[in-house]
Amino acid sequence: MEIISEPINDRFYNLVSDSKSRIRLCAPYVKEEIVNNIYAGKKSNVKVDFSSNFSIPNFYKRSSDIEAFKTITEQKDKVFNCQTLHAKIYIFDDKYSIITSSNLTPSGFERNLEYGVFINDIRLANKTVIDFKAICDNEKTGRIDDKKVIDIENILKSIPTYRDKELESYNQNTEVDSILDIDTNLIKANLNNWKKITFEVIEFIHQAEFSLSDIYGHEDIFSEKFPNNNTIKDSIRRNLQELRDLGLIKFLGNGKYKKLWINK
Incomplete structure:
Protein backbone atom coordinates (compact mmCIF):
# COMPACT_ATOMS: atom_id res chain seq x y z
CA MET A 1 0.00 0.00 0.00
CA LYS A 147 -33.55 6.12 -21.53
CA LYS A 148 -33.17 7.65 -18.08
CA VAL A 149 -30.15 9.62 -19.26
CA ILE A 150 -32.21 11.02 -22.16
CA ASP A 151 -35.06 11.89 -19.78
CA ILE A 152 -32.63 13.81 -17.56
CA GLU A 153 -31.16 15.57 -20.61
CA ASN A 154 -34.64 16.66 -21.68
CA ILE A 155 -35.38 18.09 -18.23
CA LEU A 156 -32.07 19.99 -18.22
CA LYS A 157 -32.71 21.38 -21.71
CA SER A 158 -36.11 22.70 -20.63
CA ILE A 159 -34.86 24.74 -17.67
CA PRO A 160 -32.84 28.00 -17.77
CA THR A 161 -29.06 27.83 -17.92
CA TYR A 162 -27.66 28.07 -14.42
CA ARG A 163 -25.87 31.28 -13.47
CA ASP A 164 -24.23 32.06 -10.16
CA LYS A 165 -25.11 34.90 -7.80
CA GLU A 166 -22.98 37.34 -9.83
CA LEU A 167 -24.90 36.26 -12.96
CA GLU A 168 -21.70 34.98 -14.53
CA SER A 169 -21.53 31.64 -16.32
CA TYR A 170 -21.07 28.84 -13.84
CA ASN A 171 -17.57 27.44 -13.42
CA GLN A 172 -17.97 23.96 -14.86
CA ASN A 173 -15.13 22.55 -12.76
CA THR A 174 -16.74 23.57 -9.47
CA GLU A 175 -18.42 20.81 -7.47
CA VAL A 176 -21.66 21.73 -5.69
CA ASP A 177 -24.71 20.02 -4.30
CA SER A 178 -27.82 21.99 -3.44
CA ILE A 179 -31.55 22.20 -3.93
CA LEU A 180 -32.98 23.12 -7.33
CA ASP A 181 -34.69 26.53 -7.32
CA ILE A 182 -36.61 26.82 -10.62
CA ASP A 183 -40.17 26.77 -11.94
CA THR A 184 -41.25 23.16 -11.38
CA ASN A 185 -43.72 23.39 -14.28
CA LEU A 186 -40.69 23.13 -16.54
CA ILE A 187 -39.83 19.80 -14.92
CA LYS A 188 -43.38 18.45 -14.98
CA ALA A 189 -43.65 19.14 -18.71
CA ASN A 190 -41.07 16.37 -19.20
CA LEU A 191 -42.71 13.74 -16.98
CA ASN A 192 -45.23 11.14 -18.08
CA ASN A 193 -48.63 10.82 -16.36
CA TRP A 194 -47.62 8.62 -13.43
CA LYS A 195 -44.38 10.40 -12.67
CA LYS A 196 -46.06 13.79 -13.08
CA ILE A 197 -48.87 12.96 -10.63
CA THR A 198 -46.35 11.52 -8.15
CA PHE A 199 -44.27 14.70 -8.46
CA GLU A 200 -47.37 16.87 -7.91
CA VAL A 201 -48.38 14.90 -4.83
CA ILE A 202 -44.89 15.41 -3.41
CA GLU A 203 -45.33 19.15 -4.09
CA PHE A 204 -48.43 19.10 -1.85
CA ILE A 205 -46.18 18.13 1.04
CA HIS A 206 -44.61 21.40 2.19
CA GLN A 207 -41.66 20.03 4.16
CA ALA A 208 -38.49 19.07 2.30
CA GLU A 209 -38.40 15.55 3.74
CA PHE A 210 -41.36 13.21 3.46
CA SER A 211 -42.24 9.57 3.96
CA LEU A 212 -43.85 6.87 1.90
CA SER A 213 -46.84 7.03 4.27
CA ASP A 214 -47.19 10.74 3.45
CA ILE A 215 -47.61 9.80 -0.21
CA TYR A 216 -49.98 6.96 0.63
CA GLY A 217 -52.08 9.57 2.45
CA HIS A 218 -52.95 10.97 -0.99
CA GLU A 219 -53.82 7.58 -2.47
CA ASP A 220 -57.26 8.93 -3.46
CA ILE A 221 -55.62 11.29 -5.98
CA PHE A 222 -53.90 8.37 -7.70
CA SER A 223 -57.08 6.27 -7.63
CA GLU A 224 -59.03 9.08 -9.26
CA LYS A 225 -56.42 9.62 -11.97
CA PHE A 226 -55.85 5.91 -12.60
CA PRO A 227 -59.18 4.17 -11.83
CA ASN A 228 -58.19 0.94 -13.59
CA ASN A 229 -54.99 0.48 -11.58
CA ASN A 230 -55.46 -2.15 -8.88
CA THR A 231 -51.91 -1.89 -7.56
CA ILE A 232 -51.73 1.80 -6.65
CA LYS A 233 -49.20 1.44 -3.84
CA ASP A 234 -46.86 -0.67 -5.96
CA SER A 235 -47.09 1.93 -8.73
CA ILE A 236 -46.37 4.74 -6.26
CA ARG A 237 -43.22 3.00 -5.02
CA ARG A 238 -42.06 2.29 -8.58
CA ASN A 239 -42.52 5.92 -9.61
CA LEU A 240 -40.73 7.19 -6.53
CA GLN A 241 -37.81 5.03 -7.68
CA GLU A 242 -38.10 6.58 -11.15
CA LEU A 243 -38.03 10.11 -9.72
CA ARG A 244 -35.03 9.09 -7.62
CA ASP A 245 -33.13 7.85 -10.66
CA LEU A 246 -34.00 11.06 -12.52
CA GLY A 247 -32.30 12.88 -9.65
CA LEU A 248 -35.44 14.75 -8.55
CA ILE A 249 -35.77 13.18 -5.10
CA LYS A 250 -33.33 11.49 -2.75
CA PHE A 251 -34.06 8.24 -0.95
CA LEU A 252 -32.92 8.52 2.67
CA GLY A 253 -33.79 4.96 3.72
CA ASN A 254 -36.50 3.51 5.97
CA GLY A 255 -39.28 4.86 3.76
CA LYS A 256 -37.96 8.44 3.95
CA TYR A 257 -37.29 10.75 0.99
CA LYS A 258 -36.10 14.30 0.35
CA LYS A 259 -37.14 16.72 -2.38
CA LEU A 260 -34.31 18.07 -4.47
CA TRP A 261 -36.26 21.15 -5.49
CA ILE A 262 -37.79 24.12 -3.68
CA ASN A 263 -41.57 24.56 -3.66
CA LYS A 264 -42.50 27.94 -5.10
Whole structure:
Protein backbone atom coordinates (compact mmCIF):
# COMPACT_ATOMS: atom_id res chain seq x y z
CA MET A 1 0.00 0.00 0.00
CA GLU A 2 1.25 3.47 -0.91
CA ILE A 3 0.07 6.91 0.23
CA ILE A 4 -0.90 9.23 -2.63
CA SER A 5 -0.46 12.92 -1.91
CA GLU A 6 0.21 14.11 -5.46
CA PRO A 7 -2.46 14.48 -8.21
CA ILE A 8 -3.68 11.07 -9.39
CA ASN A 9 -4.00 12.04 -13.06
CA ASP A 10 -0.99 10.15 -14.49
CA ARG A 11 -1.29 7.13 -12.20
CA PHE A 12 -5.02 6.77 -12.93
CA TYR A 13 -4.69 6.88 -16.72
CA ASN A 14 -1.72 4.50 -16.67
CA LEU A 15 -3.86 2.00 -14.77
CA VAL A 16 -6.71 2.55 -17.24
CA SER A 17 -4.47 1.82 -20.25
CA ASP A 18 -2.92 -1.23 -18.54
CA SER A 19 -6.26 -2.79 -17.56
CA LYS A 20 -7.12 -6.00 -19.42
CA SER A 21 -10.70 -6.87 -18.45
CA ARG A 22 -12.67 -4.55 -16.10
CA ILE A 23 -12.50 -1.16 -14.44
CA ARG A 24 -14.82 -0.26 -11.55
CA LEU A 25 -15.24 3.44 -10.72
CA CYS A 26 -17.12 4.89 -7.78
CA ALA A 27 -17.44 8.68 -7.37
CA PRO A 28 -20.29 11.12 -6.65
CA TYR A 29 -19.09 13.68 -9.22
CA VAL A 30 -18.21 12.70 -12.79
CA LYS A 31 -17.17 15.07 -15.58
CA GLU A 32 -17.36 14.45 -19.33
CA GLU A 33 -13.67 15.20 -19.89
CA ILE A 34 -12.57 12.40 -17.56
CA VAL A 35 -14.98 9.87 -19.07
CA ASN A 36 -13.84 10.74 -22.60
CA ASN A 37 -10.21 10.25 -21.53
CA ILE A 38 -11.05 6.87 -20.00
CA TYR A 39 -12.68 5.60 -23.20
CA ALA A 40 -9.88 7.01 -25.34
CA GLY A 41 -7.23 5.33 -23.19
CA LYS A 42 -8.68 1.93 -22.34
CA LYS A 43 -8.52 -1.24 -24.43
CA SER A 44 -11.68 -1.82 -26.46
CA ASN A 45 -12.56 -5.08 -24.70
CA VAL A 46 -12.34 -3.61 -21.19
CA LYS A 47 -15.73 -3.09 -19.52
CA VAL A 48 -16.29 -0.20 -17.11
CA ASP A 49 -18.78 -0.12 -14.21
CA PHE A 50 -19.68 3.27 -12.74
CA SER A 51 -21.37 4.07 -9.45
CA SER A 52 -22.32 7.71 -8.90
CA ASN A 53 -24.86 10.07 -7.32
CA PHE A 54 -27.64 11.18 -9.66
CA SER A 55 -29.09 14.55 -8.74
CA ILE A 56 -30.74 17.10 -11.04
CA PRO A 57 -29.19 19.97 -9.00
CA ASN A 58 -25.73 18.44 -9.52
CA PHE A 59 -26.27 18.17 -13.27
CA TYR A 60 -27.94 21.60 -13.47
CA LYS A 61 -25.04 23.31 -11.68
CA ARG A 62 -22.51 21.18 -13.59
CA SER A 63 -20.78 19.52 -10.67
CA SER A 64 -21.50 16.37 -12.72
CA ASP A 65 -22.07 16.13 -16.48
CA ILE A 66 -25.05 14.20 -17.78
CA GLU A 67 -23.10 14.02 -21.06
CA ALA A 68 -20.56 11.82 -19.29
CA PHE A 69 -23.24 9.26 -18.49
CA LYS A 70 -24.66 9.48 -22.00
CA THR A 71 -21.26 8.37 -23.28
CA ILE A 72 -21.15 5.54 -20.74
CA THR A 73 -24.62 4.18 -21.54
CA GLU A 74 -23.96 4.48 -25.28
CA GLN A 75 -20.94 2.24 -24.69
CA LYS A 76 -23.31 -0.26 -23.01
CA ASP A 77 -21.39 -0.06 -19.73
CA LYS A 78 -23.18 -0.24 -16.38
CA VAL A 79 -24.20 2.82 -14.35
CA PHE A 80 -25.52 2.65 -10.79
CA ASN A 81 -27.15 5.48 -8.83
CA CYS A 82 -26.28 5.59 -5.13
CA GLN A 83 -27.58 8.90 -3.78
CA THR A 84 -25.79 8.61 -0.44
CA LEU A 85 -22.46 8.06 -2.19
CA HIS A 86 -19.47 10.06 -1.02
CA ALA A 87 -16.73 7.43 -1.48
CA LYS A 88 -14.19 7.58 -4.31
CA ILE A 89 -12.89 4.11 -5.18
CA TYR A 90 -11.19 3.20 -8.47
CA ILE A 91 -10.46 -0.49 -9.16
CA PHE A 92 -8.48 -1.94 -12.06
CA ASP A 93 -8.75 -5.62 -13.08
CA ASP A 94 -9.72 -6.34 -9.45
CA LYS A 95 -5.99 -6.27 -8.66
CA TYR A 96 -5.22 -2.61 -8.01
CA SER A 97 -7.28 0.03 -6.22
CA ILE A 98 -7.11 3.73 -5.53
CA ILE A 99 -9.04 5.02 -2.52
CA THR A 100 -8.95 8.80 -2.67
CA SER A 101 -10.63 12.10 -1.98
CA SER A 102 -10.46 12.86 -5.75
CA ASN A 103 -13.69 12.83 -7.75
CA LEU A 104 -13.72 11.97 -11.46
CA THR A 105 -13.26 15.65 -12.33
CA PRO A 106 -10.39 17.69 -13.78
CA SER A 107 -10.09 19.61 -10.52
CA GLY A 108 -9.94 16.39 -8.52
CA PHE A 109 -7.34 14.90 -10.85
CA GLU A 110 -5.00 17.86 -11.31
CA ARG A 111 -5.73 20.98 -9.26
CA ASN A 112 -7.16 20.20 -5.83
CA LEU A 113 -5.14 19.16 -2.81
CA GLU A 114 -6.29 15.53 -2.52
CA TYR A 115 -5.12 12.54 -0.52
CA GLY A 116 -5.51 8.79 -0.69
CA VAL A 117 -3.88 5.38 -0.98
CA PHE A 118 -2.88 3.08 -3.82
CA ILE A 119 -3.44 -0.63 -3.12
CA ASN A 120 -1.52 -3.31 -5.02
CA ASP A 121 -2.18 -6.08 -2.51
CA ILE A 122 -4.60 -8.60 -4.05
CA ARG A 123 -6.31 -9.34 -0.73
CA LEU A 124 -7.02 -5.69 0.05
CA ALA A 125 -7.94 -4.95 -3.55
CA ASN A 126 -10.44 -7.80 -3.42
CA LYS A 127 -12.04 -6.20 -0.35
CA THR A 128 -12.62 -3.00 -2.35
CA VAL A 129 -14.23 -5.10 -5.11
CA ILE A 130 -16.59 -6.68 -2.56
CA ASP A 131 -17.48 -3.25 -1.17
CA PHE A 132 -18.02 -1.81 -4.66
CA LYS A 133 -20.39 -4.65 -5.52
CA ALA A 134 -22.22 -4.14 -2.22
CA ILE A 135 -22.85 -0.50 -3.15
CA CYS A 136 -24.19 -1.47 -6.58
CA ASP A 137 -26.35 -4.31 -5.24
CA ASN A 138 -27.86 -2.32 -2.36
CA GLU A 139 -31.66 -1.98 -2.46
CA LYS A 140 -31.22 1.82 -2.21
CA THR A 141 -29.14 1.86 -5.40
CA GLY A 142 -30.80 2.32 -8.79
CA ARG A 143 -29.69 1.26 -12.27
CA ILE A 144 -29.39 3.97 -14.90
CA ASP A 145 -29.96 3.17 -18.57
CA ASP A 146 -29.83 5.27 -21.74
CA LYS A 147 -33.55 6.12 -21.53
CA LYS A 148 -33.17 7.65 -18.08
CA VAL A 149 -30.15 9.62 -19.26
CA ILE A 150 -32.21 11.02 -22.16
CA ASP A 151 -35.06 11.89 -19.78
CA ILE A 152 -32.63 13.81 -17.56
CA GLU A 153 -31.16 15.57 -20.61
CA ASN A 154 -34.64 16.66 -21.68
CA ILE A 155 -35.38 18.09 -18.23
CA LEU A 156 -32.07 19.99 -18.22
CA LYS A 157 -32.71 21.38 -21.71
CA SER A 158 -36.11 22.70 -20.63
CA ILE A 159 -34.86 24.74 -17.67
CA PRO A 160 -32.84 28.00 -17.77
CA THR A 161 -29.06 27.83 -17.92
CA TYR A 162 -27.66 28.07 -14.42
CA ARG A 163 -25.87 31.28 -13.47
CA ASP A 164 -24.23 32.06 -10.16
CA LYS A 165 -25.11 34.90 -7.80
CA GLU A 166 -22.98 37.34 -9.83
CA LEU A 167 -24.90 36.26 -12.96
CA GLU A 168 -21.70 34.98 -14.53
CA SER A 169 -21.53 31.64 -16.32
CA TYR A 170 -21.07 28.84 -13.84
CA ASN A 171 -17.57 27.44 -13.42
CA GLN A 172 -17.97 23.96 -14.86
CA ASN A 173 -15.13 22.55 -12.76
CA THR A 174 -16.74 23.57 -9.47
CA GLU A 175 -18.42 20.81 -7.47
CA VAL A 176 -21.66 21.73 -5.69
CA ASP A 177 -24.71 20.02 -4.30
CA SER A 178 -27.82 21.99 -3.44
CA ILE A 179 -31.55 22.20 -3.93
CA LEU A 180 -32.98 23.12 -7.33
CA ASP A 181 -34.69 26.53 -7.32
CA ILE A 182 -36.61 26.82 -10.62
CA ASP A 183 -40.17 26.77 -11.94
CA THR A 184 -41.25 23.16 -11.38
CA ASN A 185 -43.72 23.39 -14.28
CA LEU A 186 -40.69 23.13 -16.54
CA ILE A 187 -39.83 19.80 -14.92
CA LYS A 188 -43.38 18.45 -14.98
CA ALA A 189 -43.65 19.14 -18.71
CA ASN A 190 -41.07 16.37 -19.20
CA LEU A 191 -42.71 13.74 -16.98
CA ASN A 192 -45.23 11.14 -18.08
CA ASN A 193 -48.63 10.82 -16.36
CA TRP A 194 -47.62 8.62 -13.43
CA LYS A 195 -44.38 10.40 -12.67
CA LYS A 196 -46.06 13.79 -13.08
CA ILE A 197 -48.87 12.96 -10.63
CA THR A 198 -46.35 11.52 -8.15
CA PHE A 199 -44.27 14.70 -8.46
CA GLU A 200 -47.37 16.87 -7.91
CA VAL A 201 -48.38 14.90 -4.83
CA ILE A 202 -44.89 15.41 -3.41
CA GLU A 203 -45.33 19.15 -4.09
CA PHE A 204 -48.43 19.10 -1.85
CA ILE A 205 -46.18 18.13 1.04
CA HIS A 206 -44.61 21.40 2.19
CA GLN A 207 -41.66 20.03 4.16
CA ALA A 208 -38.49 19.07 2.30
CA GLU A 209 -38.40 15.55 3.74
CA PHE A 210 -41.36 13.21 3.46
CA SER A 211 -42.24 9.57 3.96
CA LEU A 212 -43.85 6.87 1.90
CA SER A 213 -46.84 7.03 4.27
CA ASP A 214 -47.19 10.74 3.45
CA ILE A 215 -47.61 9.80 -0.21
CA TYR A 216 -49.98 6.96 0.63
CA GLY A 217 -52.08 9.57 2.45
CA HIS A 218 -52.95 10.97 -0.99
CA GLU A 219 -53.82 7.58 -2.47
CA ASP A 220 -57.26 8.93 -3.46
CA ILE A 221 -55.62 11.29 -5.98
CA PHE A 222 -53.90 8.37 -7.70
CA SER A 223 -57.08 6.27 -7.63
CA GLU A 224 -59.03 9.08 -9.26
CA LYS A 225 -56.42 9.62 -11.97
CA PHE A 226 -55.85 5.91 -12.60
CA PRO A 227 -59.18 4.17 -11.83
CA ASN A 228 -58.19 0.94 -13.59
CA ASN A 229 -54.99 0.48 -11.58
CA ASN A 230 -55.46 -2.15 -8.88
CA THR A 231 -51.91 -1.89 -7.56
CA ILE A 232 -51.73 1.80 -6.65
CA LYS A 233 -49.20 1.44 -3.84
CA ASP A 234 -46.86 -0.67 -5.96
CA SER A 235 -47.09 1.93 -8.73
CA ILE A 236 -46.37 4.74 -6.26
CA ARG A 237 -43.22 3.00 -5.02
CA ARG A 238 -42.06 2.29 -8.58
CA ASN A 239 -42.52 5.92 -9.61
CA LEU A 240 -40.73 7.19 -6.53
CA GLN A 241 -37.81 5.03 -7.68
CA GLU A 242 -38.10 6.58 -11.15
CA LEU A 243 -38.03 10.11 -9.72
CA ARG A 244 -35.03 9.09 -7.62
CA ASP A 245 -33.13 7.85 -10.66
CA LEU A 246 -34.00 11.06 -12.52
CA GLY A 247 -32.30 12.88 -9.65
CA LEU A 248 -35.44 14.75 -8.55
CA ILE A 249 -35.77 13.18 -5.10
CA LYS A 250 -33.33 11.49 -2.75
CA PHE A 251 -34.06 8.24 -0.95
CA LEU A 252 -32.92 8.52 2.67
CA GLY A 253 -33.79 4.96 3.72
CA ASN A 254 -36.50 3.51 5.97
CA GLY A 255 -39.28 4.86 3.76
CA LYS A 256 -37.96 8.44 3.95
CA TYR A 257 -37.29 10.75 0.99
CA LYS A 258 -36.10 14.30 0.35
CA LYS A 259 -37.14 16.72 -2.38
CA LEU A 260 -34.31 18.07 -4.47
CA TRP A 261 -36.26 21.15 -5.49
CA ILE A 262 -37.79 24.12 -3.68
CA ASN A 263 -41.57 24.56 -3.66
CA LYS A 264 -42.50 27.94 -5.10
